[in-house]
Amino acid sequence: MLHVTDVKRMFHAGGIKVLAVNGVSFQVDQGQFASIVGQSGSGKTTLMSLLGGLDKPTEGSIEMDGKDIAKMHDHSLIGYRSKQIGFVFQSYNLVPNLTAMENVMLPMEAAKVPVRKRKERAVELLRAVGFTDDQMKRKPGKLSGGQQQRVAIARALANKPSLILADEPTGNLDSQTGQMIFDLLKGLAHSQRTTVIVVTHDLSMARQADMMFQLKDGKFIEEEG
Numbered sequence: 001m002l003h004v005t006d007v008k009r010m011f012h013a014g015g016i017k018v019l020a021v022n023g024v025s026f027q028v029d030q031g032q033f034a035s036i037v038g039q040s041g042s043g044k045t046t047l048m049s050l051l052g053g054l055d056k057p058t059e060g061s062i063e064m065d066g067k068d069i070a071k072m073h074d075h076s077l078i079g080y081r082s083k084q085i086g087f088v089f090q091s092y093n094l095v096p097n098l099t100a101m102e103n104v105m106l107p108m109e110a111a112k113v114p115v116r117k118r119k120e121r122a123v124e125l126l127r128a129v130g131f132t133d134d135q136m137k138r139k140p141g142k143l144s145g146g147q148q149q150r151v152a153i154a155r156a157l158a159n160k161p162s163l164i165l166a167d168e169p170t171g172n173l174d175s176q177t178g179q180m181i182f183d184l185l186k187g188l189a190h191s192q193r194t195t196v197i198v199v200t201h202d203l204s205m206a207r208q209a210d211m212m213f214q215l216k217d218g219k220f221i222e223e224e225g
């Protein structure tokens with residue numbers, strides 16, 4: 001379903017050319033849980049931006065269900081992002097003055113899902129990430145980091161995306177909570193048949209994915225370390 005072929009992304013910084021992504025190819029099937037691991041500056045965030053349609057490659061193709069997003073115009077990319085991609089960030093990015101329920105309902109409101117359906121789906125998703133009815137009514141400030149990330153994951157799933165992109169989703173969590181979030185994402189990839197790609201710099205976590213890609217200087221390398 002996701003087919004990336006020889007993707008490059010070059011930046012010009014102060015007269016110097018930087019190949020942040022330098023010829024990356026891979027394929028991930030529906031419902032697979034993949035990890036991208038690499039040190040700081042290896043090109044992880046740049047690659048995720050390209051996959052999420054937030055940036056365009058200098059060369060190469062990124063086919064999602066047969067459509068090359070590298071060739072899409074800006075208005076089609078906006079549609080691609082809102083309908084097909086769910087984003088999960090290191091810093092959760094929840095709206096602080098909305099409850100967990102309301103945060104999960106927000107993307108459905110943007111997609112014009114009827115109110116009753118929004119509520120039903122938000123409850124279903126929050127239960128799937130382990131929330132009780134009482135916790136659903138709390139605002140982010142009254143939830144732990146791990147719980148906030150669970151809300152963010154439920155929100156990312158709201159519009160039934162084909163692909164979830166999670167950039168360092170466990171980066172702000174202690175190792176035990178981080179492992180639980182990682183397991184949750186893996187379980188959801190399989191149970192909801194949503195492809196999940198997680199970026200991490202934690203090799204031991206990355207190894208637990210169905211497939212692991214190791215980035216170094218913008219290229220995939222054979223596993224090391």
Ligand SMILES: Nc1ncnc2c1ncn2[C@@H]1O[C@H](COP(=O)(O)OP(=O)(O)OP(=O)(O)O)[C@@H](O)[C@H]1O
Pocket residue numbers: 011012013018019020038039040041042043044045046047
């Ligand atoms: N907008 C930009 N302009 C110029 N250079 C950039 C730009 N974005 C990224 N780079 C360069 O591309 C390389 C890859 O950066 P990127 O942010 O993708 O790495 P990363 O693996 O996500 O790092 P980190 O783990 O620190 O977030 C780095 O050398 C970076 O300086």
